[in-house]
Amino acid sequence: MxxxxxxxxxxxxxxxxxxxxxxxxxxxxxxxxxxxxxxxxxxxxxxxxxxxxxxxxxxxxxxxxxxxxxxxxxxxxxxxxxxxxxxxxxxxxxxxxxxxxxxxxxxxxxxxxxxxxxxxxxxxxxxxNDITVWGKKGAQIAGDQDLGKYVIGVNRGSAFEPVLVKHAPPNTQIKRFDDDATTVQALLSGQVDAILGSVTYGLVIEKTGKTAEFERKYKVADNIxxxxxxxxxxxxxxxxxxxxxxxxxxxxxxxxxxxxxGSERAKLPTTMTGVDFTGKQ
Missing domain, CATH: 3.40.190.10 (Periplasmic binding protein-like II)
Known part of the structure; x- marks a missing residue:
């Protein structure tokens, strides 16, 4: 099922x-x-x-x-x-x-x-922008295999959504929200146990003064x-x-x-598989 x-x-x-x-x-x-x-x-x-x-x-x-x-x-x-x-x-x-x-x-x-x-x-x-899992301090999430134990939120229509579906176990309960702001708010309000998205969600959480309740769990993927x-x-x-x-x-x-x-900008690629940055291929 x-x-x-x-x-x-x-x-x-x-x-x-x-x-x-x-x-x-x-x-x-x-x-x-x-x-x-x-x-x-x-x-x-x-x-x-x-x-x-x-x-x-x-x-x-x-x-x-x-x-x-x-x-x-x-x-x-x-x-x-x-x-x-x-x-x-x-x-x-x-x-x-x-x-x-x-x-x-x-x-x-x-x-x-x-x-x-x-x-x-x-x-x-x-x-x-690293794709990252953020969650409640008490949620034991150390890797993909743990996502199925919790309700995970994500911004629908974003690049984060297919990443979550790809990495999460089949039994993971996923809740989708309309944008980044409502996704983060879903975590802060207790609608979900964790969210997958931008590493900079942490800055939003910090502005709310709730850093004692939530934390960065792990990096899921690179995001160029x-x-x-x-x-x-x-x-x-x-x-x-x-x-x-x-x-x-x-x-x-x-x-x-x-x-x-708040961190150093990574050395970014000028070529990527399947993507033409010149407009001439």
Missing amino acids: FDSAFKSARSKIISGLTLTLMAATCFASVGQAASPAEIKAKGTAVIGVQMDQVPWGYINESGKNEGFDIEVAKMIAEELGVEAKFERITGQNRIPLLVGGMVDFLVPSMTVTEERAKVIQYVLPYSS QAMAVRKGDQEMLDFLNDFVTRHTADGSLDALYKKWI
Whole structure:
């Protein structure tokens, strides 16, 4: 019975991702190309960013966008000489918003995957974010084999969801939530015993003053992240690849990562299996 339920859950995830990618492909036909020249001409860069994930992108107490990705996005807009207009993205809407032309490009701390690379064009990786299990202090979770003993939460539609399904035992009770903020809140409120997601969930937990009740259990997987443009937006891709290359060399991205994430930025790959960062393959 548990094996059947596990297979059903996995099938739903794969089907859901397939539908999302199909919808994104359909939207692509109506999307408008974005180049640096076109963005400069309109005077505004519409940038898809997270608004509920500390410290990557969130709304601060003053109602302003803040975070690592926000600063990166502002740097890009400044180099383009335009105003940055931020559009809220989620795990479910970011690809349709991009290929549908509602945003010019994404600065989303989005995991690089071969499946997504079939629909969107990734820029060279600019950050990373370990996929981690966080849980109650009393929960005895030391590895994948222990997940089946507890109720585990995850952000549906994110890269974390299929990772959890892959690593968790078939009998694991999984609860899915709409975004990162509600996933963390589910742990804090006792709806689940543990959650799988960003290593930076710990910063959110710390802000609540509940670090005595919850802890990082173990790292599940690496998570390489990149910005994205529409396929065919070669000039925008070249501009952003140059941006990442230059600001890796001058240490700007390292400094921002240290400021917001609190650790050293990893040495990131410039090639990955099944993913083309040049737009020319």
